[in-house]
Amino acid sequence: MKTSLFLILLTLSLTTVGQSLNGTYRVAYSGHNFNHPGLNIAKDYAWKTKVKEKQKKKRLKTVQKSNIFLPQVNFYNHVYKEFNLSLGAEVVRQRVKKRCTHEWGVGLSLMRSFNAGSTYKVEDGEVKQIRLAGQNYLAPSVSYAFGYTLNKKAVAPTTLFIKPMTYLMLPYNGSILPNVNLQIGIKRSLKFNTNE
Numbered sequence: 001m002k003t004s005l006f007l008i009l010l011t012l013s014l015t016t017v018g019q020s021l022n023g024t025y026r027v028a029y030s031g032h033n034f035n036h037p038g039l040n041i042a043k044d045y046a047w048k049t050k051v052k053e054k055q056k057k058k059r060l061k062t063v064q065k066s067n068i069f070l071p072q073v074n075f076y077n078h079v080y081k082e083f084n085l086s087l088g089a090e091v092v093r094q095r096v097k098k099r100c101t102h103e104w105g106v107g108l109s110l111m112r113s114f115n116a117g118s119t120y121k122v123e124d125g126e127v128k129q130i131r132l133a134g135q136n137y138l139a140p141s142v143s144y145a146f147g148y149t150l151n152k153k154a155v156a157p158t159t160l161f162i163k164p165m166t167y168l169m170l171p172y173n174g175s176i177l178p179n180v181n182l183q184i185g186i187k188r189s190l191k192f193n194t195n196e
Contacts, residue, residue: 028163028185030074032084038076040183045069046094068092070105079116086111086139101147101159111137111169139179141167147187159187 023043030038049066070090077083088109095102113134121130147161163183170176 022191024187024189026070026072026161026185026187028161028183030076031182031184032076032078033180034182036076036078038074038084040072040074040185042070042072044187045071062097064094064096066094066096068094068103070107072109074109081116082113082134083116084111084113088139088141090141090143092145099149099152101145101149101161103143103145103147103163105141105143105145107141107143107167109139109141109167111139113137137169137172139167139169141165145183156189156191161185161187 023045026040026042026044028040030040032038046066046068049064052063052065054061054063068091070092072089073085073087075083075085086109088107090105090107092103092105114132115134119130121128143163143165145161145163147159149157149159151157161183163185165181165183167179167181168176169179
């Protein structure tokens with residue numbers, strides 16, 4: 001059942017991303033529990049944006065608020081133990097003021113761990129090797145991100161961001177395992193020449 005859900009989510013993620021290559025992408029170093037290196041790739045889909053303007057004494061103050069759907073792929077390597085791949089999405093509330101961006105998000109991912117080395121099991125008195133041995137998990141999450149835009153007036157602005165996240169892996173040996181994740185990355189709008 002969990003494998004089927006994982007495949008369904010993978011198909012939906014690829015379909016969503018494949019609808020248009022143009023858009024805002026995020027690529028980040030993803031440190032699982034701060035010491036297991038990984039990579040996170042995501043694409044923004046804003047479905048609601050409001051811009052508020054207020055005249056101050058010497059300048060016009062502008063604040064932009066958006067709701068964003070953020071599908072993403074994440075993996076990390078726990079050396080000598082496992083390789084972990086996850087597919088999921090977050091719903092993010094974004095606030096942009098001047099060059100600074102603040103984001104609060106909640107999400108859900110399906111995770112799959114693949115054991116490092118070889119795994120065996122005894123079946124009918126025979127020892128057999130298990131290919132792609134590992135576990136499946138659900139991972140609800142909450143996150144906060146702070147970003148700073150380097151070239152706000154550019155056609156395709158670049159934003160650096162840092163994003164701490166906490167999530168739960170369940171079921172984990174019949175229980176729940178809390179984890180933390182720190183992303184440090186770059187966000188940029190890209191436009192591809194596609195024949196449409």
